[in-house]
Every structure is written in structure tokens, then in C-alpha cells.
Amino acid sequence: MxxxxxxxxxxxxxxxxxxxxxxxxxxxxxxxxxxxxxxxxxxxxxxxxxxxxxxxxxxxxxxxxxxxxxxxxxxxxxxxxxxxxxxxxxxxxxxxxxxxxxxxxxxxxxxxxxxxxxxxxxxxxxxxxxxxxxxxxxxxxxxxxxxxxxxxxxxxxxxxxxxxxxxxxxMANTFFRVHQKTYGEYLDDLVAKRRREILHRQRAFDSMGCTIEKIVDFGSMAEDLSRLWRGTYQHAKEYQREVLNSDYFRYISDFLGDKSFILLCRMHGNPVGFTMLFDSGSKLISTYCGLDYAVNRSTYTYFVLFYRSIEEAIVLGKEWLELGVTNYNPKIEVGAIPEPxxxxxxxxxxxxxxxxxxxxxxMASPPDYNKRRIFNSRFYDRHKISRAVSASLGERRYRVRDVSFDGIGLEGPEFKSRRFKILLIEVPDGLEITLKAKLKNCRKIKEETWQVGFSVKPESTDHLLLWQSFVERYASGAGTHGQDETK
Incomplete structure (x- = not known):
């Protein structure tokens, strides 16, 4: 050294x-x-x-x-x-x-x-x-x-x-993988129930006299942003650590310039909600939001900020929209996935x-994730992953052949140990999943190549949701949708 x-x-x-x-x-x-x-x-x-x-x-x-x-x-x-x-x-x-x-x-x-x-x-x-x-x-x-x-x-x-x-x-971070070219395409990719839910909330937002706009130079609004953020902080149940002030918003705007902006919601001209975002290479990062809780429930401001953030990520050509920690279920319901x-x-x-x-x-309490079906079969047909997934056990690398919630079939080098091992699944989207795996069978199919079967269990609650979403995508990509598109 x-x-x-x-x-x-x-x-x-x-x-x-x-x-x-x-x-x-x-x-x-x-x-x-x-x-x-x-x-x-x-x-x-x-x-x-x-x-x-x-x-x-x-x-x-x-x-x-x-x-x-x-x-x-x-x-x-x-x-x-x-x-x-x-x-x-x-x-x-x-x-x-x-x-x-x-x-x-x-x-x-x-x-x-x-x-x-x-x-x-x-x-x-x-x-x-x-x-x-x-x-x-x-x-x-x-x-x-x-x-x-x-x-x-x-x-x-x-x-x-x-x-x-x-x-x-x-606490897990959450990411929305941007596959779509337009916001309309995103809506088309959703199951019918999710799509109706989003359109209903957007119409209610509009009918209440609300508007939403993108503002790059937001330093002059620092006091309003600080006030709205305090409303969110006081309602937070999962996590309260940093306490922001008006100087924070002012200096972020001044020093980051066009790499930061806010999406601001107004009701009859008055600020009622915002989210602040950073333009960071392949990612759009949603940092903090603030809400006027007196009108949030009737206007769906919180949800509309999610929808507009997704639209902004699509318009900017980003690969990922990072949605942060806490309040996981609303993020999952727009298609985001927790990343441990x-x-x-x-x-x-x-x-x-x-x-x-x-x-x-x-002392840590894992969040209670609400797993729902978000995307329809058209989405999975366009974004197949079944042929591009690999797995590793230590230094051994395998090709994934088939998956279920309780097991996985791999193809690669021989494996003999019957003890639980940590299996790492590498998904093309850039996320990785760790599973506790136990050998069930191993059969030689050709020289130095074996079919290996494992029973599996996600390493944590966060990995459980990742694994469920992966199995759903993998099976759909292999042509076995078998799901009610309305749910």
C-alpha cells in the first residue's frame, strides 16, 4: 500500500x-x-x-x-x-x-x-x-x-x-426499468386494472383544477419546497433521519443547474406538491417530494408525480428511474422493483x-411488499429475458434453463455439495438476485456439461419480490403467460 x-x-x-x-x-x-x-x-x-x-x-x-x-x-x-x-x-x-x-x-x-x-x-x-x-x-x-x-x-x-x-x-432502493419509447406505450404495457387506475387518478387531478410543470431553476421557490417537504416528513412512518431546509433546495438548484429540476403541482395556482429529480447519466433520480396533505387524497398528487416522473424518464431517454427508499407499494404498482x-x-x-x-x-423491520401483477403479456413478449439469464455459484457459472418459485434448473459444470449455497442470478436488466440454493439432482448430458436442479429460497424479503418478478417475466418470456390480464 x-x-x-x-x-x-x-x-x-x-x-x-x-x-x-x-x-x-x-x-x-x-x-x-x-x-x-x-x-x-x-x-x-x-x-x-x-x-x-x-x-x-x-x-x-x-x-x-x-x-x-x-x-x-x-x-x-x-x-x-x-x-x-x-x-x-x-x-x-x-x-x-x-x-x-x-x-x-x-x-x-x-x-x-x-x-x-x-x-x-x-x-x-x-x-x-x-x-x-x-x-x-x-x-x-x-x-x-x-x-x-x-x-x-x-x-x-x-x-x-x-x-x-x-x-x-x-432499506431497499427502488428502480423502474425504462423499456418504453413513449408514455402511451407504458400505459399500453400495463394490465387493464392498473391502466384504468392511473387514468382515473389523472382525470381526477385535472378536474380539481390541478396542473403539473417542470421547473429547472427552482431556487426562488426554496421556501415553498421546504414547507411542502416538512408536510411529508411529519407524515413519514417508515423513516425519519435527515431534516431538510430551504437552503438545501436553493443550493441544489444553484449548484447543479440543469442537472436538477422539480416537477411542481399547483391547484388553482397554489403549490400543492413536488418531486425533485437529478439527471444522472443513464438514470433519472427522484430524490425528495413534498405534499399538501389537505388536498393530496382528493387530487392524487402523490401518484400523479410518479406518473409524470416516468414520462420524464422516457422523454429524456433514460434506462432507469430511481425512486428511492420507503413507501414501497405505490412504487411497485407503477412497475418499480426494490433493489436490496x-x-x-x-x-x-x-x-x-x-x-x-x-x-x-x-431492530430493522423488513417492509411488507404488496405483490401485484403490473405488466401484461404484450410487455413480456417484447422484452424476453429467458435466453439471456446466467447464474453463478462461487466461481462456477451456469446457463438458466427453467425456473419456478421454488426451484431452478441450470446447465453447466458438475455440482455435488448437498449443503445450502448462495446462488447469484444475473438478470440482463442489471439487477442481481441472491438465493439460498440446495442441490436436488445433477445429470450429465454431454462432456463436461451437466443439468443441475436446485430448490431455492430468496435470501431476504427484498430479494423475494425481485425473484417473484423475475420468475413471472421468465415464464412469460418463454411463452407461458397463463395470467388474467385484468388483475
Whole structure:
């Protein structure tokens, strides 16, 4: 590691924007210098930042953004556990409030680490782990986390396990895969019930004197946006962490320019709802929304913002519309799919580190997904995936031959172990699914090629919905629709 040098800065303003952005891809707008400058300057949650630059021979090869802040470990607790913790906090407000060193962004989803060459991954993560230990000692805390690794990134981030990190599930992000060329085509792809539902809500929105418009320069509306966002925050039941202010919206508009915009709903000229989006390469990212709850139910403003976001993603030619965490079922009902995320966490106190991940897993409550049929057979006919799916068990790679909810048939090298293994399904759309798989049969069909059958079970609740959607698509793509198009 002697050839890689690490420098730490207390403000993004101390770093040359051109140098920082030289290794940030278009798909990583949340890691751009402009975005980081906006959130740092806005002072959201009074977070203190540190920025780490990794160089080799004076060339930048990676950087990471780290925040220092206090928050409640119960942020994702729900149900009986959440209610029990609330009772305690009425008497002891500081209960479960801790100071955390977090490599992640407070107002955005995704990894806060950018890297030029993944070949340097292990070295850089090891150096980052050392630096975070030093920072934790300086800040007199022992809790560290590195946020938001997707399933496809687990192999990369698992290098942190050697530094004592444990893996826990985070809240899932949600993605809508944009296959359509027009919004009308999207409506045509829906089963009849979903299509009628959307058209009814859009007509109700119009009949109430509501309009929706796209605004790129929205800094002058920062106070209105902050007010509407507070309405959403106060109604949030699943998650409350960052507290936005008017400066946040103002600086996002000023610093990101035409890479950010809002979709604003008005009722008789008065703002009643918005969603803010980032134009990020192949993705359109929906960040925050705000609603006037006095009229939201009658106008369907929340749902109309989803529909217009999908239309905007189609118009801009995006591959993905990212819809974020929480409130999953309305997103699923427009065709989005949850994508599991993971946090790598550790305590610098060895004894606490033994139990930390288990405690956090215990407090987390998986969401209750409402699985419905969204797309019709015409959609599946146009977007077949049955011939392009592969699977891997460790280093062994297989071609998928057939699937059901309880099992999968593969073709590839021989497999003998009867123990449960982790099977990774690689879907052409870019998502990956992990399953617990147990060998049921293995039959040789030709030289060095075997048909292998497994019983399977999704690794988590998030992967369950991904798996259900995949099985539905795979079977439909193979010509076995067998579903009522009206449901």
C-alpha cells in the first residue's frame, strides 16, 4: 500500500472541482463536487464532513465522502420494537442516540466512494478502514459504517470484512426499468386494472383544477419546497433521519443547474406538491417530494408525480428511474422493483463489534411488499429475458434453463455439495438476485456439461419480490403467460 497516498480535507471547497470530478461518472451525480458543495453548504443535520483523496504518483485514483453526525439507532425500527423504543425515549430522549462516522451521503442513496480501477479496490478499502478508525478515535466514538452496497457490489465491498466489518441489510432502493419509447406505450404495457387506475387518478387531478410543470431553476421557490417537504416528513412512518431546509433546495438548484429540476403541482395556482429529480447519466433520480396533505387524497398528487416522473424518464431517454427508499407499494404498482442494499458496519471496540450487527438486524423491520401483477403479456413478449439469464455459484457459472418459485434448473459444470449455497442470478436488466440454493439432482448430458436442479429460497424479503418478478417475466418470456390480464 506504500504506493497509494491518502489526504484528508475538512471541506469540499478545499478540493479542486475539476480534479474531484475527473473520476466521477455521469451516473454518479450525487458524488459530484457540485452536489457535495450544495449539501455541505446547506448544513443539513449539522453534519461535519471529511473528504479523502487517494493518489498514486500524484494521480487521483479514488475518493470518499464521510460524515460525522449523531442519530438514533432506532431509525429503521418499526412495529412492536419501534413502539417500545418510543416509550423509552419519552423518558430518556437520548436513548439509542449515538455519534457515527459514516461513509455515505445524508441526502442521497448509493456509495460515496468513487474509484478509477477496481483492481485497487482491496487496497483502497483497507486504507479507508484505517482512516475511519483514526477519525473515530479523534471524534471519541467507536461506531463506523460504510453505506449502500448493492447486491452486484457485494464482492467488491466484502474486502471490508477483513478489517472487521459486518454486513447488515439497509432499506431497499427502488428502480423502474425504462423499456418504453413513449408514455402511451407504458400505459399500453400495463394490465387493464392498473391502466384504468392511473387514468382515473389523472382525470381526477385535472378536474380539481390541478396542473403539473417542470421547473429547472427552482431556487426562488426554496421556501415553498421546504414547507411542502416538512408536510411529508411529519407524515413519514417508515423513516425519519435527515431534516431538510430551504437552503438545501436553493443550493441544489444553484449548484447543479440543469442537472436538477422539480416537477411542481399547483391547484388553482397554489403549490400543492413536488418531486425533485437529478439527471444522472443513464438514470433519472427522484430524490425528495413534498405534499399538501389537505388536498393530496382528493387530487392524487402523490401518484400523479410518479406518473409524470416516468414520462420524464422516457422523454429524456433514460434506462432507469430511481425512486428511492420507503413507501414501497405505490412504487411497485407503477412497475418499480426494490433493489436490496447493504451497510458495512463496525465498532472499534472489539466486544461491541461482536454484537453490533446482530442488534441492528434485530431492530430493522423488513417492509411488507404488496405483490401485484403490473405488466401484461404484450410487455413480456417484447422484452424476453429467458435466453439471456446466467447464474453463478462461487466461481462456477451456469446457463438458466427453467425456473419456478421454488426451484431452478441450470446447465453447466458438475455440482455435488448437498449443503445450502448462495446462488447469484444475473438478470440482463442489471439487477442481481441472491438465493439460498440446495442441490436436488445433477445429470450429465454431454462432456463436461451437466443439468443441475436446485430448490431455492430468496435470501431476504427484498430479494423475494425481485425473484417473484423475475420468475413471472421468465415464464412469460418463454411463452407461458397463463395470467388474467385484468388483475
Amino acid at each position: 506504500d504506493d497509494i497516498k491518502v489526504a484528508r480535507y475538512p471541506s469540499i471547497n478545499r478540493i479542486d472541482p475539476a480534479e474531484w470530478d475527473s473520476i466521477v461518472s455521469e451516473d454518479e451525480i450525487v458524488n459530484s463536487h457540485s452536489h457535495l458543495r450544495a449539501i455541505e453548504r446547506s448544513g443539513v443535520n449539522s453534519i461535519s464532513y471529511r473528504y479523502y483523496l487517494f493518489t498514486r504518483n500524484n494521480d487521483l485514483i479514488a475518493h470518499a465522502t464521510v460524515g460525522i453526525f449523531s442519530f438514533g439507532l432506532d431509525v429503521m425500527a418499526a412495529g412492536g420494537i419501534g413502539r417500545f423504543i418510543e416509550l423509552i425515549k419519552k423518558r430518556v430522549p437520548s436513548f439509542l442516540q449515538v455519534k457515527v462516522i459514516e461513509c455515505g451521503l445524508p441526502t442521497a442513496i448509493g456509495s460515496a466512494i468513487s474509484m478509477v480501477d477496481r483492481a485497487d479496490n482491496q487496497q483502497i478499502l483497507s486504507l479507508l478502514a484505517e482512516e475511519l478508525d483514526i477519525l473515530a478515535s479523534e471524534e471519541k466514538t467507536s461506531l463506523i459504517d460504510i453505506r449502500d452496497a448493492y447486491t452486484a457490489q457485494r464482492k467488491q465491498f466484502d474486502a471490508l470484512i477483513e478489517s472487521g466489518y459486518r454486513v447488515i441489510p439497509n 442494499m447493504f451497510i458495512y458496519t463496525r465498532s472499534t471496540r472489539p466486544l461491541l463489534n461482536l454484537f453490533l450487527a446482530h442488534v441492528l438486524k434485530f
